[in-house]
Amino acid sequence: MQLDIRNVLPLYFEENKNQNSDVWGKKLVFNKGEFIKIIAPSGSGKTSFIHFIYGIRKDFSGDIFFTGKNISNYTPEEFAACRKDNMSIIFQDMRLFSKQTVWENLEIKRQLNPYHPTEKITEMAKRLGIEDKLHSKCETCSYGEQQRVSIIRSLMQPFDFLLMDEPFSHLDDANSQKAMELIIEESRSREAAIIFANLKRVDYFSFTRLLHL
Amino acid sequence: MSVSFKIIKPLLQTGTGKFSRWFSFIGMGTGVLLLLCSIQMFINIQQLLKGKSARKNGYDYIALTKKVTNETMGQPEKNLFAQSDIADLKSKPFIDDMAPLVATDFKLELSGGTILPFKTDLFLESIRPDFLDTLPPDFEWHEGKMEIPIIVSSDFLEVFNVFAPAYGYSQISRETASGIPIVITCYGEGGATQNFSGKIIAFTDRINSTLAPLSFIEWANQKFGGQKATHYSRLYIKTKDANDPALLKYLDQKGYEVNKEKTRFGRAKQVLNGIFGGLGLFGLMVVILAFLLFSFYLRLVIAKSKENLQTLLAIGYSPKWLGQRITMQMLPVYLIIFVVALLITQVLQYCFYHFAMYDHHELTPLISINIVGIALILFLLSFIANYRLVKKMLYRL
Numbered sequence: 001m002q003l004d005i006r007n008v009l010p011l012y013f014e015e016n017k018n019q020n021s022d023v024w025g026k027k028l029v030f031n032k033g034e035f036i037k038i039i040a041p042s043g044s045g046k047t048s049f050i051h052f053i054y055g056i057r058k059d060f061s062g063d064i065f066f067t068g069k070n071i072s073n074y075t076p077e078e079f080a081a082c083r084k085d086n087m088s089i090i091f092q093d094m095r096l097f098s099k100q101t102v103w104e105n106l107e108i109k110r111q112l113n114p115y116h117p118t119e120k121i122t123e124m125a126k127r128l129g130i131e132d133k134l135h136s137k138c139e140t141c142s143y144g145e146q147q148r149v150s151i152i153r154s155l156m157q158p159f160d161f162l163l164m165d166e167p168f169s170h171l172d173d174a175n176s177q178k179a180m181e182l183i184i185e186e187s188r189s190r191e192a193a194i195i196f197a198n199l200k201r202v203d204y205f206s207f208t209r210l211l212h213l
Numbered sequence: 214m215s216v217s218f219k220i221i222k223p224l225l226q227t228g229t230g231k232f233s234r235w236f237s238f239i240g241m242g243t244g245v246l247l248l249l250c251s252i253q254m255f256i257n258i259q260q261l262l263k264g265k266s267a268r269k270n271g272y273d274y275i276a277l278t279k280k281v282t283n284e285t286m287g288q289p290e291k292n293l294f295a296q297s298d299i300a301d302l303k304s305k306p307f308i309d310d311m312a313p314l315v316a317t318d319f320k321l322e323l324s325g326g327t328i329l330p331f332k333t334d335l336f337l338e339s340i341r342p343d344f345l346d347t348l349p350p351d352f353e354w355h356e357g358k359m360e361i362p363i364i365v366s367s368d369f370l371e372v373f374n375v376f377a378p379a380y381g382y383s384q385i386s387r388e389t390a391s392g393i394p395i396v397i398t399c400y401g402e403g404g405a406t407q408n409f410s411g412k413i414i415a416f417t418d419r420i421n422s423t424l425a426p427l428s429f430i431e432w433a434n435q436k437f438g439g440q441k442a443t444h445y446s447r448l449y450i451k452t453k454d455a456n457d458p459a460l461l462k463y464l465d466q467k468g469y470e471v472n473k474e475k476t477r478f479g480r481a482k483q484v485l486n487g488i489f490g491g492l493g494l495f496g497l498m499v500v501i502l503a504f505l506l507f508s509f510y511l512r513l514v515i516a517k518s519k520e521n522l523q524t525l526l527a528i529g530y531s532p533k534w535l536g537q538r539i540t541m542q543m544l545p546v547y548l549i550i551f552v553v554a555l556l557i558t559q560v561l562q563y564c565f566y567h568f569a570m571y572d573h574h575e576l577t578p579l580i581s582i583n584i585v586g587i588a589l590i591l592f593l594l595s596f597i598a599n600y601r602l603v604k605k606m607l608y609r610l
Contacts, residue, residue, distance in 0.1 A: 054527075056527055076526075076531075076532045076607075076608045077531055077532065077533055080526065080529055080530060080531040080532065081529075081531070082529075083527070083528065083529035084529035084530075084531075085529075089527075089528075091527075095524045095527060095528075096524075097224060097521060097524065099223070100223070100224070104220055107220060108220055108221065108525075108528075109528050109529075111216050111217060111220070112216055112528070112529050112530065113529070153528070157529070
C-alpha cells in the first residue's frame with residue numbers, strides 16, 4: 001500500500017515555487033511503515049499538501065495515487081471508505097464537535113470502525129492527561145486539551161497512513177513528547193506510515209525521511 | 214456499518230424553526246387528504262353510475278336518431294344516417310359496435326283479424342340479431358314463407374293496455390298477444406298487395422319498434438319499395454359505458470338524438486368528475502407545495518448543520534449512510550401524516566356512505582384498496598425523493 005505523488009502543485013502557486021521544494025512538482029512515493037517529516041515555514045502550503053492527500057481539497061495540478069487509483073477519480077463513498085479504513089488525520093484546526101463532550105467526540109470516530117475497545121479511550125486520555133475532561137464539552141476545553149482530543153480521535157481507527165498537520169501547535173514540549181510517543185506506538189502497531197508536517201524540526205520524532213516543502 | 218445514529222443525531226438539530234416544520238407537516242397532511250378524498254369520491258361516482266343503465270353482457274345499447282329541425286324538415290337525406298356517418302361512428306374507440314335499424318320502405322297495414330277488430334298503418338324494422346336482448350330460435354324468415362315472426366317492444370303492449378278499456382277492447386297479456394293471429398298487408402308500387410300472417414313471438418325491452426327478421430325486410434323492400442336501403446333513420450350503438458364523457462361529447466357535437474334516460478347520469482357524471490378532478494388537482498398541487506416546503510426544511514437542517522456534517526464526512530462517515538439516516542428521521546412523521554390522512558379519508562367515506570347515501574348498495578363503507586395503494590406510492594415517492602435530495606446535498610458538502 002503506497003501513496004504516489006506526481007508533480008503536485010497548488011493551482012494558486014507560481015511555477016517557480018517548486019524549484020526549492022522537495023515536494024511541490026516532484027515525484028514522491030510514500031510506503032507503509034515510513035516516518036516522513038515535512039518541514040515548512042508558514043505559508044509554504046503544509047495544510048494544503050495534507051488536505052490534497054486527504055482529498056478534502058482539489059485545487060491542485062498533478063496527480064495523487066492511493067493504492068494505484070488516482071484520488072481525483074474517487075467517489076464520495078470511496079473517500080469515506082478510505083478515511084474510515086486506511087487514512088487518518090490530525091487537523092491543525094482540530095475540527096471537533098464543540099457542543100459534544102470529549103468522550104462523544106472520540107466515540108463518534110471509534111464506532112465508525114472500532115480498532116480499539118471503549119476502555120482504550122480512557123487509557124489514552126489518561127496517558128495524555130485529559131481523563132478528567134472526558135465528560136466536559138469540547139468548547140470548554142483549552143486549545144491544548146482539544147489538540148490532545150484530536151490526536152486520540154485519529155488513533156481510534158485502523159490506518160495505513162496517518163497525516164499530521166502541525167499536531168502540537170498548542171502543546172508544550174512535555175505534552176508534545178507524550179503525544180508523539182503514543183502516536184508512534186499506535187502507528188507501529190499498525191505498521192502504518194506517518195506524514196508529519198510541521199514548522200520546525202522536533203527531536204522526539206525519529207523520521208525515516210526528511211523533506212522540505 | 215453497524216454505527217449508531219443516536220450519538221450523531223444531536224449534531225443535526227441546530228435550532229431549526231418549529232413553525233416551518235409544523236407548517237410543512239400540516240400542509241403535507243392537508244394535501245394528501247384532499248388528494249385521497251378526491252380520488253375516493255371519483256371512485257364512488259364511477260360505482261354509483263355504473264348501475265344506472267340497462268346493461269346487457271357488460272354493454273349499453275343506445276338508439277341514435279338525427280335531430281329533425283325546421284331547417285331539415287322535408288329533406289330526408291339530412292335526417293337519415295348516411296354510410297359516411299356510419300363509418301365515422303364505427304371508427305370511434307368508445308363505440309364497440311353499431312347496427313342500423315332497417316325500416317320498411319313501403320306502405321304496410323296491420324289488422325287484428327277477427328279477434329281484435331282493429332286496423333292500423335304500421336312499419337316494420339329489423340336489426341342485426343346480436344343487438345336483440347331476446348332472440349327466439351324461430352325468429353327467421355325465408356322467401357316463400359307466409360308467416361312473419363315479429364318481436365314487439367314491451368312498451369307497445371303496455372300502451373295498448375292503457376287505452377284498450379276506453380275503446381272497449383280487452384286488455385291482453387303477453388301470452389295472449391303471442392297467440393293473436395295478425396294480418397300484415399304490404400302495398401307495393403302500382404297497387405300490388407300481398408298478405409302475410411304475423412305472429413308475435415317475443416317482446417323486447419331494448420328496442421322501441423316492431424321487428425321482423427332482416428331477410429324479410431330486405432326482400433320486401435326490394436319487392437314493394439323497389440330499392441335497397443342505404444340510409445337509415447335509426448342506429449343502435451353498443452358501448453361499454455353509455456356515460457362515457459367522450460361518447461357524450463361526440464354525440465353532442467354531431468347533434469344526434471339519444472335516449473336521454475340512458476345518458477342522463479353521464480351528464481351529471483361529467484360535472485361531478487370535473488369537480489372532483491379539479492379538487493384532486495388542487496390536492497396534488499398542495500402535496501407538491503408541501504413537499505417543496507419539506508425539502509426546504511431539509512435544506513435548512515443541512516445548511517445549519519453544515520459544519521458538523523462536513524466534519525463527519527471528513528472523519529470518514531459515508532454520505533450515503535448519513536443521507537439514509539437523516540431521511541429516516543422523517544419516516545415517523547411521514548408515516549403519521551399518511552396514516553392520519555388515510556384514517557380521515559376512511560371516516561369521511563363512511564359518513565358519505567351512511568349519512569349521505571343511506572347505505573347505498575353500490576357503495577362500500579370502506580375506502581377503495583386503490584386509495585391505500587396511491588397513499589403508499591405517494592409515501593414511497595416522497596421518501597425516495599427526500600433521500601435523493603439529502604444525499605445530493607451531502608455529496609456537495
